[in-house]
Amino acid sequence: MLIARDIKKTYRRHAVEIRVLNGLNLEVQTGEFLSIVGASGSGKSTLLHLLGILDTPDSGEILLDGKRIDSLPSKERDQLRNRTFGYIFQFYHLLPELSALDNVLMPAYIGHSWVSWWPTRRQWRRRAYELLEKVGLSHRTKHRPRELSGGEMQRTAIARALLMNPRVLLADEPTGNLDAESGRGIMQLLREINRDECVTIIMVTHNLEIVPMTDRVVRISSGRITDDPPLLQPVPTTPLLLAI
Amino acid sequence: MYKIILCVRYLQTRYLAFICIVSVMLGVATLIVVNAVMSGFSTKLKDRLHGILSDVVIDTERTDGFEVLDDNGDALTPQQIIAQMKSNPILRERIEAVTPTIETFAILQFRYRGTVIAKPVRVIGIEPHSRAKVGGFAEYLVRQKGSRTPSFELTASAIQRHEWNRKQWEYHDANMLSQPAQMKIEDPNSIPPPNLEIDKGIPQAKIHGAIVGYAIAHFRYRDDKGQTVEEVALEEGDDIIITTAGGQELKPVWGSFLVTDYLKTEMSEYDQSFVFVPLDQLQRIRGMLERATAFQIKLHNYERDKEIVTKELRMFFRNSPEVRIATWEEHQGPLLAAIDVERGILNLLLFMIVGVAGFSILAIFTMIVSEKYRDIGIMKSLGASNWGVLQIFLGYGMLLGIVGCTFGTFLGIWITNNINEIEAALSSLTGRAVFPRDVYYFKEIPTNIDSMTILMIDMGAVGTAMLFSLIPAWRAARLQPVRALRFE
Numbered sequence: 237m238l239i240a241r242d243i244k245k246t247y248r249r250h251a252v253e254i255r256v257l258n259g260l261n262l263e264v265q266t267g268e269f270l271s272i273v274g275a276s277g278s279g280k281s282t283l284l285h286l287l288g289i290l291d292t293p294d295s296g297e298i299l300l301d302g303k304r305i306d307s308l309p310s311k312e313r314d315q316l317r318n319r320t321f322g323y324i325f326q327f328y329h330l331l332p333e334l335s336a337l338d339n340v341l342m343p344a345y346i347g348h349s350w351v352s353w354w355p356t357r358r359q360w361r362r363r364a365y366e367l368l369e370k371v372g373l374s375h376r377t378k379h380r381p382r383e384l385s386g387g388e389m390q391r392t393a394i395a396r397a398l399l400m401n402p403r404v405l406l407a408d409e410p411t412g413n414l415d416a417e418s419g420r421g422i423m424q425l426l427r428e429i430n431r432d433e434c435v436t437i438i439m440v441t442h443n444l445e446i447v448p449m450t451d452r453v454v455r456i457s458s459g460r461i462t463d464d465p466p467l468l469q470p471v472p473t474t475p476l477l478l479a480i
Numbered sequence: 481m482y483k484i485i486l487c488v489r490y491l492q493t494r495y496l497a498f499i500c501i502v503s504v505m506l507g508v509a510t511l512i513v514v515n516a517v518m519s520g521f522s523t524k525l526k527d528r529l530h531g532i533l534s535d536v537v538i539d540t541e542r543t544d545g546f547e548v549l550d551d552n553g554d555a556l557t558p559q560q561i562i563a564q565m566k567s568n569p570i571l572r573e574r575i576e577a578v579t580p581t582i583e584t585f586a587i588l589q590f591r592y593r594g595t596v597i598a599k600p601v602r603v604i605g606i607e608p609h610s611r612a613k614v615g616g617f618a619e620y621l622v623r624q625k626g627s628r629t630p631s632f633e634l635t636a637s638a639i640q641r642h643e644w645n646r647k648q649w650e651y652h653d654a655n656m657l658s659q660p661a662q663m664k665i666e667d668p669n670s671i672p673p674p675n676l677e678i679d680k681g682i683p684q685a686k687i688h689g690a691i692v693g694y695a696i697a698h699f700r701y702r703d704d705k706g707q708t709v710e711e712v713a714l715e716e717g718d719d720i721i722i723t724t725a726g727g728q729e730l731k732p733v734w735g736s737f738l739v740t741d742y743l744k745t746e747m748s749e750y751d752q753s754f755v756f757v758p759l760d761q762l763q764r765i766r767g768m769l770e771r772a773t774a775f776q777i778k779l780h781n782y783e784r785d786k787e788i789v790t791k792e793l794r795m796f797f798r799n800s801p802e803v804r805i806a807t808w809e810e811h812q813g814p815l816l817a818a819i820d821v822e823r824g825i826l827n828l829l830l831f832m833i834v835g836v837a838g839f840s841i842l843a844i845f846t847m848i849v850s851e852k853y854r855d856i857g858i859m860k861s862l863g864a865s866n867w868g869v870l871q872i873f874l875g876y877g878m879l880l881g882i883v884g885c886t887f888g889t890f891l892g893i894w895i896t897n898n899i900n901e902i903e904a905a906l907s908s909l910t911g912r913a914v915f916p917r918d919v920y921y922f923k924e925i926p927t928n929i930d931s932m933t934i935l936m937i938d939m940g941a942v943g944t945a946m947l948f949s950l951i952p953a954w955r956a957a958r959l960q961p962v963r964a965l966r967f968e
Contacts, residue, residue: 290860290861290965317863318863329854330858331858342482345481346868347863396862
């Protein structure tokens with residue numbers, strides 16, 4: 237479904253060049269829950285940003301359903317970000333001026349003009365309420381981000397990511413800023429979404445304890461995938477998860 | 481959709497935006513007030529300049545008046561000249577009214593608190609009825625304000641005052657032997673022939689009225705408390721003597737008149753120097769019977785006809801090179817041009833205030849965009865386009881401009897409408913007159929709120945706000961989402 241082929245990415249700061257990805261190849265299947273692990277600075281987040289066309293590779297290509305997406309015109313890239321990909325960030329990245337409900341609705345606001353929004357506004361609001369209920373925040377719809385806990389903010393961000401029924405959810409350290417209990421809750425939620433709604437999830441993490449909850453784990457080292465073990469079967473029986 | 485929501489939310493939640501709004505508001509309010517006052521001054525000044533001058537003025541440099549000859553070589557009287565003018569079809573259709581006048585310099589003398597006061601004046605001989613038809617005369621009279629048939633007739637109280645004055649002088653002259661004895665009026669009903677010889681002139685026996693400028697007849701000074709006090713120096717019925725030059729050899733001549741009314745144009749230049757007397761009487765005094773030195777012309781449609789009428793009149797007076805024909809604007813050209821230049825420069829300087837407001841918007845917007853780096857990244861990750869992000873910040877700038885302009889417009893109009901009260905409060909606070917009325921001879925600060933000017937100011941201010949928000953908005957739009965998301 238989503239393929240990264242021979243991806244290279246170098247960051248330049250002053251005269252220093254840092255090669256982050258060096259000919260990386262990755263293939264993600266539809267409905268898969270993939271976790272990408274690696275040391276800090278190994279290029280996990282960069283890979284995620286490239287897969288989600290938030291950034292462009294120096295060379296190589298990203299293909300979605302066989303179609304190259306990294307070189308699309310900016311308008312089509314914007315549409316893909318709005319409708320096909322959903323993003324979950326370590327620091328939640330909610331808009332502080334808006335309520336939880338408006339934050340969840342933001343992708344719909346972005347995807348619609350005033351004219352197209354008005355006739356569909358009720359169904360979008362209903363879906364936003366449903367998603368907030370699903371993530372257990374139906375009682376917090378009018379609260380601003382600063383009035384929510386870390387876990388609640390991350391749940392709001394997940395609801396926002398799901399609003400447009402994305403095919404791929406890209407999660408960058410979704411539990412990285414949460415305590416163990418909240419992190420576990422978020423992981424269970426993602427697992428449910430993956431299973432119930434058949435959403436492909438690509439998660440970047442350095443927390444090895446949550447990795448067994450995913451279908452497949454890949455490791456990045458020296459800018460390449462160094463370890464792509466077969467799918468872990470079955471998820472609930474893994475010792476690590478039982479320990480959690 | 482998201483652009484409107486975010487613009488409004490940013491406006492509601494950013495206290496920095498409040499500073500931008502206040503900057504724009506103050507700039508707009510200042511521009512509106514200054515423009516309203518300048519326009520008020522300008523309009524009032526133009527009205528007055530035009531008012532007293534009539535649409536077209538024909539005057540001659542000859543001190544003995546127009547010398548227009550007929551086919552037989554005889555000089556035409558003013559009435560004949562007017563009749564000839566009106567026989568021209570182009571002029572007849574376009575001229576509404578014409579009146580002959582004599583304008584000359586003179587010395588005005590009158591008694592005030594036991595001494596004789598002398599003032600240089602401009603004496604104008606007019607036919608009051610036809611002068612009123614030309615306009616810009618009767619509306620400035622004090623007693624006969626707006627009268628269709630103003631005259632030099634004396635009221636009963638004026639004659640009574642004159643009689644009382646005469647008795648006072650007779651008593652004074654008999655006891656104190658003081659001058660001027662010439663002020664005696666011998667027979668009020670006889671009209672003696674003019675006598676141009678100095679010291680041998682007999683005061684005109686018939687009592688003639690004169691309309692004097694308000695500032696000639698009223699003295700203004702400051703009392704011990706610094707308050708402006710107005711004292712009547714010439715009441716209705718008081719005697720004045722006008723001395724001017726007359727005859728072929730321009731010898732001093734004089735005549736006595738009684739004050740019958742005042743001219744109050746609120747233009748200090750006019751109110752301090754104009755004295756109107758009956759045309760026929762001035763003709764006699766100056767020894768120029770059936771002569772005039774100027775014609776005042778009113779047109780049916782000034783803007784439409786001014787050029788063709790002046791052209792035709794130049795043709796009409798082509799054999800008289802000493803005759804000058806000018807519209808009122810040409811007469812007052814340098815003054816009108818000065819007003820416009822002053823207004824233009826002031827506007828340019830004041831628009832710098834909006835420019836300062838614009839730079840504060842630029843600075844504040846740069847801060848807001850830096851503050852919003854992460855939000856921009858979030859919006860882009862959710863599918864917002866560069867153009868969409870640019871629109872958010874441009875729209876935000878426009879919204880700040882609109883809100884600032886709205887408040888500024890209300891504030892500007894409020895200050896303009898209450899400017900005299902504000903001036904009074906400021907004057908009492910500082911102990912110094914902000915608007916010295918004795919300088920301008922206006923009762924109050926004139927203002928003229930022009931909706932078109934306000935619209936231009938508001939559009940300019942909103943445009944400036946948008947222009948100065950463009951650079952930060954452009955920076956925001958070009959921001960890479962990944963860079964923005966990493967920004968902490």
